Amino acid sequence: GQQVMQIPQYQHVQEGEDFTTYCNSSTTLSNIQWYKQRPGGHPVFLIQLVKSGEVKKQKRLTFQFGEAKKNSSLHITATQTTDVGTYFCAGLMTTDSWGKFQFGAGTQVVVTP
Amino acid sequence: DGGITQSPKYLFRKEGQNVTLSCEQNLNHDAMYWYRQDPGQGLRLIYYSQIVNDFQKGDIAEGYSVSREKKESFPLTVTSAQKNPTAFYLCASSEQGVGEQYFGPGTRLTVT
Numbered sequence: 001g002q003q004v005m006q007i008p009q010y011q012h013v014q015e016g017e018d019f020t021t022y023c024n025s026s027t028t029l030s031n032i033q034w035y036k037q038r039p040g041g042h043p044v045f046l047i048q049l050v051k052s053g054e055v056k057k058q059k060r061l062t063f064q065f066g067e068a069k070k071n072s073s074l075h076i077t078a079t080q081t082t083d084v085g086t087y088f089c090a091g092l093m094t095t096d097s098w099g100k101f102q103f104g105a106g107t108q109v110v111v112t113p
Numbered sequence: 114d115g116g117i118t119q120s121p122k123y124l125f126r127k128e129g130q131n132v133t134l135s136c137e138q139n140l141n142h143d144a145m146y147w148y149r150q151d152p153g154q155g156l157r158l159i160y161y162s163q164i165v166n167d168f169q170k171g172d173i174a175e176g177y178s179v180s181r182e183k184k185e186s187f188p189l190t191v192t193s194a195q196k197n198p199t200a201f202y203l204c205a206s207s208e209q210g211v212g213e214q215y216f217g218p219g220t221r222l223t224v225t
Contacts, residue, residue: 009153031211042203042216043156088155092211099144099163099210100171103156 003027004091006104013079014112020075021107023089030092032072033101034063038085046074046087081111116140117217119204124222126198134189134220136204144210145187149173150201150219162187163210191222198224 005024013019023032031050035043047056049065049072056063062075072089086108090101117138126132138145144163148156158171162181176195181187187206191198201221205214 006155033213035214042219043205043214045213045215048213090156090214099146099161099207100158100169101214102158103148105153105155 003093004089004102004104006089006107008107009105011107011109012112013083013109015079015081017079018075018077019079019109020073021087021109023072023074023091023104025070025091025093025102027070028094029069030094032065032092033090034072034074035088035090036085037088037106041085043088079109079111081113084109084111117204117206117215119202119217119220121220122218124220126222126224128224129193130224131190131192132198132222132224134191134202134204134222136187136189136217138185138187138204138206138215138217140206140208140215141184142206142208142215143184144207145181146205146207146214147171147177147179147187147189148203148205150203156203159189161210191224198222 003026033048034046037043047063053067054065060077064073086106088106090103120135146161147159157173159177160179162168178190203219204217207214
């Protein structure tokens with residue numbers, strides 16, 4: 001079964017509001033990546049987190065890696081219509097071999113103007 | 114113009130036929146990956162390769178085969194043994210096996 005869970009599966013947001021999507025792993029992760037896929041497109045890399053408790057910001061996006069390295073979150077402030085798409089996390093398990101990332105099912109974000 | 118190319122964008126095949134999906138990269142990356150994407154299930158790893166002439170099975174390798182004869186190329190064959198081949202197939206590459214993955218535009222395969 002899927003080892004990396006993402007919630008929520010769908011997120012409807014009014015333009016200007018904030019929202020958070022969460023990624024949880026059943027096992028400890030070496031690192032975690034976040035990707036964004038626009039409708040009809042392919043995933044595009046956003047960020048990679050490696051250290052326990054790490055927080056990184058990209059303009060209105062804030063990424064966090066949990067202290068136990070089993071969960072992560074993506075928080076978007078003041079949502080814009082350009083934020084529409086599906087956000088995926090991808091975790092590399094400490095028990096897995098090099099390169100074998102486990103993707104979550106994604107959070108599909110719809111923005112209402 | 115560097116990147117990953119996949120061809121064709123759309124592919125239609127009859128059940129029982131093998132089909133090969135192309136993936137080429139000019140990023141000089143060592144690692145390459147094949148993923149399958151179905152609605153609501155995210156990306157699932159089919160095969161990955163760290164270096165030329167070496168590749169590893171991912172979580173859903175049954176019914177698929179790959180080769181890595183050249184650094185820039187990683188073709189995927191969907192065989193007739195794959196029970197549900199209709200899906201969106203994505204190829205990716207990375208400089209190292211734990212780094213940022215660059216994705217191609219994908220091939221949407223429909224088997225009827």
